[in-house]
Amino acid sequence: MKTFRADPDTFGIRARLLTLLLPGILGLLILDSWNDYRALRTLVQDAYDQSMLESVNALRNSLALAQDGSFQLNAPSFMAPTAADASSPQHKHLYVGLTPHQTAGGSTAVQQTLLGEADLPAPPEPAAPAAAAGSASQVWYDSRYQGQPVRVVAIQSQVVDGRGQAFDLLIQAAESSGQRDMAQATSSEHALLRDARMVLVVVLLVWLGVNWSLRPLERLRKSVLQSKGQDLKPLDTIDVPHEVAPLVDAINQYVANYRDLLDQQSRFLADASHQLRTPLAIMLTQAGFALREKDPEQQRATLRAIVAQISRSRRLCEQLLSLAHASDHSPPVxxxxxxxxxxxxxxxxxxxxxxxxxxxxxxxxxxxxxxxxxxxxxxxxxxxxxxxxxxxxxxxxxxxxxxxxxxxxxxxxxxxxxxxxxxxxxxxxxxxxxxxxxxxxxxxxxxxxxxxxxxxxxxxxxxxxxxxxxxxxxxxxxxxxxxxxxxxxxxxxxxxxxxxxxxxxxxxxxxxxxx
Missing domain, CATH: 3.30.565.10 (Histidine kinase-like ATPase, C-terminal domain)
Structure with a gap:
């Protein structure tokens, strides 16, 4: 009998399900983590930018006219730079300066510093002065200051003092990007740890789900292996998934057909043995009688009877072979x-x-x-x-x-x-x-x-x-x-x-x- 064995290089159902499910789940989690990273980066950037913008707006609102008509800055005390702030790598640098508004062909104007460091990086493309007093233009850019990467916001506007003199107002706030990078790295690390835990949980759930779904098939396999060859009983379909039930029903039908075939063969062999036993017994008796018989005529009569019995037995064998051939259910050649x-x-x-x-x-x-x-x-x-x-x-x-x-x-x-x-x-x-x-x-x-x-x-x-x-x-x-x-x-x-x-x-x- 030819035995069919599973190819060890062929993927089983468990391996196929895991191969299909896990890459897709991991891909979705990686995409989700990347989207979370970008969203978190934007959120942190916006939060720090909003804090810098509030400082700039506060300075702009602090600009007022003195009694002599000149500009004075009434900045809150917490915005004044200190020694401690200057030594801190996260120091926020501020600058407020005035430059007389010059028309085309005018002489070079002298810049007046009201607050902070005048050497802050200028905007890469200076914003155009406002067309009218009171309006302002805003620009964000990244640069380096004192050897450190900084994030800078600049607001330019046109103001007029009490004597009617027009000035270009420049307010800048620069902040080291180290603090925001640290906050973003910490948040990203927490997000990655959370996603890694989620991946492990999902992989575990998929593995357990696949094993749980295939458990009925494993029980069927053990049931088939433990059954005896002569005990051809239908497979138990209890707890079998409905997707597999048609396969089990087909196997049960095959087992039933095979059992019927074995029963037919057993009956055929029993009947054939019974039919052949009688003529063999008769011929054995006749042969014994012929050996004991002394009369030649009686011996010839007995031999003729044996020949007739052999002829009938031969026809019986031929009929048995014909019946076996005619009852063969396999497709004819x-x-x-x-x-x-x-x-x-x-x-x-x-x-x-x-x-x-x-x-x-x-x-x-x-x-x-x-x-x-x-x-x-x-x-x-x-x-x-x-x-x-x-x-x-x-x-x-x-x-x-x-x-x-x-x-x-x-x-x-x-x-x-x-x-x-x-x-x-x-x-x-x-x-x-x-x-x-x-x-x-x-x-x-x-x-x-x-x-x-x-x-x-x-x-x-x-x-x-x-x-x-x-x-x-x-x-x-x-x-x-x-x-x-x-x-x-x-x-x-x-x-x-x-x-x-x-x-x-x-x-x-x-x-x-x-x-």
């Missing part, structure tokens, strides 16, 4: 071909003419073409074409004719005829023997079933002929039915009576043929 049922039936009649004559029986043949045998020789085209295997049809009809010869009394009549009706090809074997009661006709197709005794010879045959004939008929898409002969006379006008049996082989006509 040879395909059906166009076969002339009329010609097959004629060959069977010619084959059994000698046996019928030995029993003084009239074995007749009625051709499918208007009862004229010579008509079949006028053309090579099939008379009654069917798609079937010729040897199997021959075997089926041979068994029907042989049964008719066996059970028809000496001097009886047997007629074989082929016809078409309603798209079916019919091959009938009629005899005027004892017939079979209607109540027993279904049972006679069972193996080793005896209908009774042949006239004057007791029980004859093994009861396999009709079983073989039906099995071959069904393998070729047909069937066999039994009916009363009801034949009053043959074509020669000889009375046949109303007793007897009619065995009918039915097959579909080949496509395109008319009945």
């Amino acid at each position: 040879d395909a059906p071909e166009l076969t002339d049922l009329n010609a097959v039936a004629k060959d069977v009649v010619l084959q059994y003419l000698t046996l019928a004559h030995e029993k003084d029986q009239d074995l007749g043949w009625i051709d499918a073409r208007d009862g004229s045998p010579s008509c079949s020789e006028l053309s090579t085209a099939p008379v009654v074409p069917v798609l079937a295997r010729g040897p199997e049809l021959h075997e089926a009809l041979a068994n029907l004719v042989h049964n008719a010869i066996v059970y028809t009394p000496s001097g009886g009549h047997i007629t074989v005829m082929v016809s078409t009706r309603d798209g079916m090809a019919l091959a009938e074997v009629r005899d005027d023997g004892p017939g079979i009661a209607k109540a027993q006709r279904a049972a006679v197709f069972e193996r080793f079933h005896h209908t009774g005794s042949s006239p004057g010879k007791g029980t004859h045959g093994a009861g396999l002929g009709l079983a073989i004939a039906r099995a071959y008929a069904r393998r070729n898409g047909g069937d066999i039915a039994l009916a009363d002969a009801d034949l009053a006379a043959d074509t020669a006008g000889t009375a046949l009576g109303t007793t007897g049996l009619r065995a009918i082989l039915r097959l579909p006509l080949a496509s395109g043929q008319q009945s």
Whole structure:
């Protein structure tokens, strides 16, 4: 028996599910973490920028006119730089300066510092002065100051003092980016740790979910491995996922079919052993009698009886082989071909003419073409074409004719005829023997079933002929039915009576043929 083993390089269901689920989940988590990182970076940047902007606006609002008409800055004390602030790497640098507004072609203006460091980095592209007093323009940029990276905001506007002099006002706030980078790094680290925990939890849940989903299959596997070969029971479908239930049902159906096949084989072997045991016992007894017999004539008579018994045993073996072949449910190697049922039936009649004559029986043949045998020789085209295997049809009809010869009394009549009706090809074997009661006709197709005794010879045959004939008929898409002969006379006008049996082989006509 050929054993199929799983390829170790082939992914199982668990590996396939994990391969499909985990990369997708990890990809989504990485994308989500990247989006969170960008959102957090923007949030931290906006928070620190808002704090710087508030400082700048506060300084701008602190600018006022003195009694002499000049500008003075009333900045809150907490905005004044201190020594401690200057040494701190997170020091916020401020600057407020005034420059007289110059028209085109004017001389270079002198900048006046009101607060902070005048050497703060200038805007890369200075904002254009406001068109009217009171309005302001704002610009953000990154630069370096005192060797440190800084974030700078600058507001430019035009103001007029009490004497009507116009000035360009520049307010700057610069802050080291170290503090915001540290805050962003800390938040990102916490977010990464949170996402890593989430990934581990998701991977664990996926792994547990896949294992839990496949647990019923594992139970099925153990159930199959623990079951004995002779105990072919259906697999238990309790707790089996509904997606797998059709597969389990198919396996159960296969097991049931296999169990039926084993039962049929067991019955066949038992019946065959029983049928062969009797003739072997008879031949053993006859051989022993022949050894003890002194009279040569009696020895020859005993040997003739042994030869007859061997002949019957040989036919029984041939019938057993035919039945095994006919009952084989595997697809046949040879395909059906166009076969002339009329010609097959004629060959069977010619084959059994000698046996019928030995029993003084009239074995007749009625051709499918208007009862004229010579008509079949006028053309090579099939008379009654069917798609079937010729040897199997021959075997089926041979068994029907042989049964008719066996059970028809000496001097009886047997007629074989082929016809078409309603798209079916019919091959009938009629005899005027004892017939079979209607109540027993279904049972006679069972193996080793005896209908009774042949006239004057007791029980004859093994009861396999009709079983073989039906099995071959069904393998070729047909069937066999039994009916009363009801034949009053043959074509020669000889009375046949109303007793007897009619065995009918039915097959579909080949496509395109008319009945």
